[in-house]
Amino acid sequence: MKQFIVLILKFLIPIIVVIGIYVVADPFRVIWQYDSYFENNKPGIHVNRSIAGAANFKNKYKQYKYDSFIFGNSRSLACQVADWQKHLPQPASAYHFDGAGESLYALNKKLSLINSTKTSIKNAVFFVDQQLLRQSRPDNGHLFTVSPLIDSDCNTLTYHATFLKAFLSYKFIFYYIDFKLTGQLKPYMVPTFYRPIQYNAVTNEMNSQIMEDQLANGTYYTPQRMSVFYERDTVQTYFKTCIKKKQKKLLAEIASVLKDNNTNYKIIINPCYDQKKLSADDMQYLRQVFGAQNVFDFSGINSITNNYQNYYEAVHYRPHVAAGILDSIY
Numbered sequence: 001m002k003q004f005i006v007l008i009l010k011f012l013i014p015i016i017v018v019i020g021i022y023v024v025a026d027p028f029r030v031i032w033q034y035d036s037y038f039e040n041n042k043p044g045i046h047v048n049r050s051i052a053g054a055a056n057f058k059n060k061y062k063q064y065k066y067d068s069f070i071f072g073n074s075r076s077l078a079c080q081v082a083d084w085q086k087h088l089p090q091p092a093s094a095y096h097f098d099g100a101g102e103s104l105y106a107l108n109k110k111l112s113l114i115n116s117t118k119t120s121i122k123n124a125v126f127f128v129d130q131q132l133l134r135q136s137r138p139d140n141g142h143l144f145t146v147s148p149l150i151d152s153d154c155n156t157l158t159y160h161a162t163f164l165k166a167f168l169s170y171k172f173i174f175y176y177i178d179f180k181l182t183g184q185l186k187p188y189m190v191p192t193f194y195r196p197i198q199y200n201a202v203t204n205e206m207n208s209q210i211m212e213d214q215l216a217n218g219t220y221y222t223p224q225r226m227s228v229f230y231e232r233d234t235v236q237t238y239f240k241t242c243i244k245k246k247q248k249k250l251l252a253e254i255a256s257v258l259k260d261n262n263t264n265y266k267i268i269i270n271p272c273y274d275q276k277k278l279s280a281d282d283m284q285y286l287r288q289v290f291g292a293q294n295v296f297d298f299s300g301i302n303s304i305t306n307n308y309q310n311y312y313e314a315v316h317y318r319p320h321v322a323a324g325i326l327d328s329i330y
Helices: 002-026 049-064 073-079 081-085 104-116 156-167 170-182 210-215 245-260 281-289 321-330
Strands: 068-072 094-098 125-129 197-202 205-207 265-267 295-297
Touching: 049 094, 049 104, 068 073, 068 104, 073 094, 073 125, 073 205, 073 321, 081 094, 104 245, 125 210, 156 170, 205 210, 245 265, 245 281, 265 281, 265 321, 281 295
Parallel strands: 068 094, 068 125, 125 265, 265 295
Antiparallel strands: 197 205
16 A cells, blocks of 8 residues: 555656646736736747737726727738827727637627626727638637637637646747746747747737837848748639628627627728639628628738738738838728
8 A cells, every 4th residue: 555655746746846836927928917928128938919918808807998899810910009098099908818819609608708897899890811710719729719808619628728738838848948047039949939029018019129120230131030921822712601601600709799888890801822712602792791891801812911021931921011001991
């Protein structure tokens, strides 16, 4: 019996130590509360922006009395709060409520969270695309899951197990130890860590001024970065229809919240580098539900998507593009 207990302890103690380190360190910032969920002007571990944004909102909405919201996936980061506020009735207190790989499901839950706090949604802008619209559920993985804070159907144990599993990945532990010991962001860490960014904890806004500075001095578009800008078809292609029964239910719920709040809103279809256009059926449905005067399509082949210099890479467009779009629709 004694030997059995010793064996059990030898097995359990390392597990307890590792879990203890995870809980104390909280590398993904899902256990403890923070005034800022991202390091400003420093490299850091990629955390789930959807979850961090929800926690940050809950921590600050009473103080800052948010009434205007930017929604979308990571492409919406191109929309700067200062550029948007120029078009809003003043005073306006804006909050950027995006999420990496955002799903229509998570977006709907965020609106419900805001509504549950009795926060007035006076203004909203949605940056959407086929990728977001087709997702009636979030993708798997710690960077895309939603938290119990915004989704009552989320199992708390499963939720935390997702992040613990990510922490226990041998790659992550190796990266994490190296980063903690050296304090340096090395090239091989980039998929797990982000480069220094500018982050505003009040507006939950993130921008890449470092990249803009490199673009200004002509050092950004290196041969390696240029290699991602693939050739596109010169003939306009379209996505297949993605708004089906589940998506229609979510969109109807979103429209209902906006109507109840008498929200001044705009829905922008992202100008993606792939130049594929949203299907005609999907566009028709969006205009039917949200009003043709509120839906603006910048997808497909156009002056924005034709110019690679409007993009950091083949996924994300730059702030001046979003600013120009806002100027054109307001």
